[in-house]
Amino acid sequence: MISIGIDSGAATTKAVVLCENKITGYAIIPTGFDFRKAGEAAYQEVLSKSGMDETGIGKILATGYGRSSIGFADKTISEITAHARGVCYLIPAAHTIIDIGGQDSKVISMENGKVVDFLMNDRCAAGTGKFLEYTAKALEISLDELGTLAQLSKNPAKISSMCTVFAESEVVSLRAQQVKKEDIAAGLIESIIQRTIVMVKKLGIKPDVAFVGGVAKNPGIVKTLEKVLDIKIKLPEEPQITGALGAALLA
Amino acid sequence: MDKIVENIVFIKSLDLFKDAFPERIDQILKNKEEGKKIVGTLCLYVPDELIYACGVDRVILCGGRSAPIEAAEQYLPRNLCPLIKSSFGSVIDQKCSKTKSCPHFGLVDLIIAEATCDGKKKMYELLNQYIPIHVMDLPQKPENQNALEYYIKELESLKCVLENLTGNKITDAKLRNEIKSANETRKLLHELYELRKRDSPPIRGTEMLKVLQQMHFLSPDGFRKNLVLLLDELKVKKRENSGPRIMISGCPMASGNMKVPEIIENRGGLIVVEESCTGTRAFWDLVDENKELMRALAERYLKIPCACMYPNDRRIDQILRLAGDFNVDGVVYYTLQFCHGYNVEKYRVAEALKKSGIPLLSIESDYSGADTEQIKTRVDAFLEMLE
Ligand code: SF4
Ligand code: SF4
Numbered sequence: 001m002i003s004i005g006i007d008s009g010a011a012t013t014k015a016v017v018l019c020e021n022k023i024t025g026y027a028i029i030p031t032g033f034d035f036r037k038a039g040e041a042a043y044q045e046v047l048s049k050s051g052m053d054e055t056g057i058g059k060i061l062a063t064g065y066g067r068s069s070i071g072f073a074d075k076t077i078s079e080i081t082a083h084a085r086g087v088c089y090l091i092p093a094a095h096t097i098i099d100i101g102g103q104d105s106k107v108i109s110m111e112n113g114k115v116v117d118f119l120m121n122d123r124c125a126a127g128t129g130k131f132l133e134y135t136a137k138a139l140e141i142s143l144d145e146l147g148t149l150a151q152l153s154k155n156p157a158k159i160s161s162m163c164t165v166f167a168e169s170e171v172v173s174l175r176a177q178q179v180k181k182e183d184i185a186a187g188l189i190e191s192i193i194q195r196t197i198v199m200v201k202k203l204g205i206k207p208d209v210a211f212v213g214g215v216a217k218n219p220g221i222v223k224t225l226e227k228v229l230d231i232k233i234k235l236p237e238e239p240q241i242t243g244a245l246g247a248a249l250l251a
Numbered sequence: 252m253d254k255i256v257e258n259i260v261f262i263k264s265l266d267l268f269k270d271a272f273p274e275r276i277d278q279i280l281k282n283k284e285e286g287k288k289i290v291g292t293l294c295l296y297v298p299d300e301l302i303y304a305c306g307v308d309r310v311i312l313c314g315g316r317s318a319p320i321e322a323a324e325q326y327l328p329r330n331l332c333p334l335i336k337s338s339f340g341s342v343i344d345q346k347c348s349k350t351k352s353c354p355h356f357g358l359v360d361l362i363i364a365e366a367t368c369d370g371k372k373k374m375y376e377l378l379n380q381y382i383p384i385h386v387m388d389l390p391q392k393p394e395n396q397n398a399l400e401y402y403i404k405e406l407e408s409l410k411c412v413l414e415n416l417t418g419n420k421i422t423d424a425k426l427r428n429e430i431k432s433a434n435e436t437r438k439l440l441h442e443l444y445e446l447r448k449r450d451s452p453p454i455r456g457t458e459m460l461k462v463l464q465q466m467h468f469l470s471p472d473g474f475r476k477n478l479v480l481l482l483d484e485l486k487v488k489k490r491e492n493s494g495p496r497i498m499i500s501g502c503p504m505a506s507g508n509m510k511v512p513e514i515i516e517n518r519g520g521l522i523v524v525e526e527s528c529t530g531t532r533a534f535w536d537l538v539d540e541n542k543e544l545m546r547a548l549a550e551r552y553l554k555i556p557c558a559c560m561y562p563n564d565r566r567i568d569q570i571l572r573l574a575g576d577f578n579v580d581g582v583v584y585y586t587l588q589f590c591h592g593y594n595v596e597k598y599r600v601a602e603a604l605k606k607s608g609i610p611l612l613s614i615e616s617d618y619s620g621a622d623t624e625q626i627k628t629r630v631d632a633f634l635e636m637l638e
Contacts, residue, residue: 080632
């Protein structure tokens with residue numbers, strides 16, 4: 001049986017093909033303006049990557065922020081349920097998931113792939129990938145560089161603004177005070193992590209802890225998170241596709 | 252993609268509540284022309300019985316719509332509970348007053364307010380520039396020895412205020428009558444809530460909320476009359492409602508504010524009880540008809556478990572009791588942004604529910620639609636978790 005999961009996120013759209021419970025291909029593309037178009041494009045791409053056409057495709061399940069725009073899906077499911085299922089498949093011992101995506105961040109606690117509790121950040125961009133993206137821009141570096149650079153810091157700057165827009169101006173004023181670039185970078189990462197930690201602590205942490213979402217691809221952030229939580233974090237090989245994978249598994 | 256199709260069995264009497272607005276406004280206008288005084292209230296701690304025993308009509312002024320907020324923000328801080336801003340806005344917004352859709356401006360002779368949360372108290376100071384206000388004080392520690400006596404005194408002064416406003420006397424006979432009829436309404440609501448305990452309740456939460464939002468807008472008689480018809484209909488009509496059974500607990504949902512319950516039920520949940528001022532808090536306790544009237548009234552009203560009170564264990568006990576009685580699968584803790592009372596109290600409620608193994612989803616929101624998609628995601632995940 002072949003099933004497909006599509007995770008229609010605010011920043012990226014992900015698709016996974018599952019054949020006899022094995023991943024045969026995945027695609028990650030930028031969402032752009034139109035959720036529906038991105039969903040279709042990801043679907044076509046993942047089919048060609050797995051060397052398939054539409055024949056023999058069983059169920060298609062959509063998840064993510066734009067899930068209801070994916071008209072060709074048979075069903076939709078929330079990304080929280082999907083992530084839990086996907087992570088459980090890849091990391092069976094996981095009980096806690098930290099997911100920092102472009103639009104929101106969440107912490108999920110689960111048993112055997114079933115969600116038992118979860119928390120999600122409030123509506124604004126504080127504590128999400130967007131926060132890092134914007135503030136990295138204020139440092140004139142890319143998101144990847146931010147993580148690498150931060151590891152050089154011995155004295156992380158204190159960023160007190162949670163708000164993305166305010167933090168951006170805070171970065172500018174730190175630059176004006178000639179604070180080292182790596183210290184500002186480290187400060188930004190600590191700030192977003194603090195935000196996540198509050199949620200993790202509220203929910204209670206039970207190992208193994210899996211870290212997923214686009215931000216998990218940043219080694220600097222993973223290191224800081226491990227340091228602050230004092231725990232070894234499990235990373236899926238491709239942390240961005242756990243939602244789509246979960247959807248495919250649940251299809 | 253919402254998951255629920257409208258129930259096919261139609262309940263006619265629900266429209267009595269839905270369409271009540273113009274008729275009720277006409278009624279109030281007529282009462283006013285005939286010399287009746289009209290008071291506005293904004294909280295459950297102000298006893299209807301006293302107001303009606305004095306031959307006064309009343310209308311609830313709690314705002315649930317987002318439109319008046321813009322006008323209110325010229326006077327009030329942005330970071331303030333939307334219910335307070337909306338209520339204030341609909342009184343001061345001149346645009347609003349010119350249309351008949353706004354019952355507030357020009358209709359109300361006196362606002363009977365209450366010293367509950369800080370935001371409301373301070374708002375009343377500003378509102379006082381537009382409309383006369385009487386603010387009832389409330390004991391903040393209802394468990395205290397003197398609390399009851401103090402509250403009785405406050406009711407006595409309210410009685411004087413109403414008598415001075417109208418020149419009418421509140422006689423024991425009249426008051427007894429009003430208490431009796433208010434108790435009747437409460438009993439009817441209990442009867443209705445009994446039906447919601449069924450495996451397949453005949454009424455959905457969003458339908459029930461629209462009924463309760465009218466409770467202090469309609470006259471007590473008008474409300475009770477409609478309620479009787481509704482009950483009769485619900486008792487005989489076969490109607491199937493299903494889905495994870497949800498309790499809403501938290502801030503009031505004033506008329507116009509339907510966002511969260513609508514999302515919950517459109518996504519497949521079924522609200523079976525609401526622990527809120529537009530829910531059980533509005534009718535749960537009865538006034539003891541065998542006691543001295545003012546004391547009996549005071550005892551009943553002091554039992555309202557509002558988060559403005561300290562301590563408020565009664566509310567936690569009530570939530571746990573309701574969760575059991577209504578066989579609830581999960582609780583949605585609903586708060587308005589910047590409502591410190593209910594937001595802080597969330598922690599203790601969450602602890603208590605956790606101990607009892609009842610899942611909780613907390614949603615803090617305002618009257619805008621900005622967070623609709625996020626709330627849908629949370630609600631979906633919560634319902635999937637309960638299934
Ligand atoms: S929440 Fe408290 S203050 Fe607000 S209406 Fe209810 S009892 Fe009154
Ligand atoms: S919801 Fe909270 S902040 Fe708003 S009026 Fe009621 S008690 Fe006050």
